[in-house]
Amino acid sequence: MTRLRIDLAYDGGGFFGWARQPDLRTVQGTIEDALHTVLRVSAGDANEPLRLTVAGRTDTGVHASHQVAHLDVSETALARCMGHMNVPVCEALARRLRAVLPADIVIHRIAIAPAGFDARFSALERTYVYRVADRSSEVDPRLRGCVLRVDESLDIAVMNQAAALTIGLHDFGSFATPNPGGTTIREVKTAYWRRVPVSPLVPDELAMDEVYRTPSLESGLLVFTIVADAFARNMVRSLVGSCVKVGSGRKTLDWFAGKMTEPAREGSSGPIAPQGLTLEHIAYPADDQLAARAEAIRAVRTLP
Incomplete structure (x- = not known):
């Protein structure tokens, strides 16, 4: 599996928050649906679920000018988005997502995540x-x-x-x-x-x-x-x-x-x-500190 870092933005006014919810329009649900389309993965495929992990779950109506998420995806699925584009695979995926996502979501950049990167737990x-x-x-x-x-x-x-x-x-x-x-x-x-x-x-x-x-x-x-x-x-x-x-x-x-x-x-x-x-x-943090940060932040905090 390959872990991707996705930098994005959205106008939250038309969404019921970030997190996927049944029968409601959410940012996560909208992007994951688009990912299944462009990577040609069935939404019901238990062997290859396309699930985003986000740095910060925003509530209904809240915006993001810079949000970060990560996605674990197989190299086989990732290669499907290349088609005839003569560009790196991450750029190909970004272009295809931009073509199908609504105007209130913008993909800034997609890149191969460094080792140990977790969009949520690695954040400082x-x-x-x-x-x-x-x-x-x-x-x-x-x-x-x-x-x-x-x-x-x-x-x-x-x-x-x-x-x-x-x-x-x-x-x-x-x-x-x-x-x-x-x-x-x-x-x-x-x-x-x-x-x-x-x-x-x-x-x-x-x-x-x-x-x-x-x-x-x-x-x-x-x-x-x-x-x-x-x-x-x-x-x-x-x-x-x-x-x-x-x-x-x-x-x-x-x-x-x-x-x-x-x-x-x-x-x-x-x-x-x-x-x-x-x-x-x-x-x-720096790439060589990502895994340690993720491990440390998982601990439940207490006051001195």
């Missing part, structure tokens, strides 16, 4: 970004599918105070749901809010009109960036929702701190709407 960290347009922003309607509109003015300073409390190794049980047999203990490496500066798309020195300036698409938006070794279910959206409540004055910073100190899942710290969230980056 994931980066998620959540975009918000508050009352002081002018949201571009073209961004409505990837930006959440909030009809409040948000205090970015106090939101950053809340975000700073998440950095480090913590039990995020107030903001996340564990998988069966899993834990909500995660290590957050970076978490902060910033407002995108309002800047013209065309620099002033090149502008033809001194009055009119076309702003860059994200000018004025509030953007939350969080980097962690891994994320539990609903963790990012729940942290964002709680930060927004603090930033609007509906909840206090002490309330947020209490949720961090005493992890308890309840309604007031539940997830915000999904459309503002995008998985933007996944980092991996």
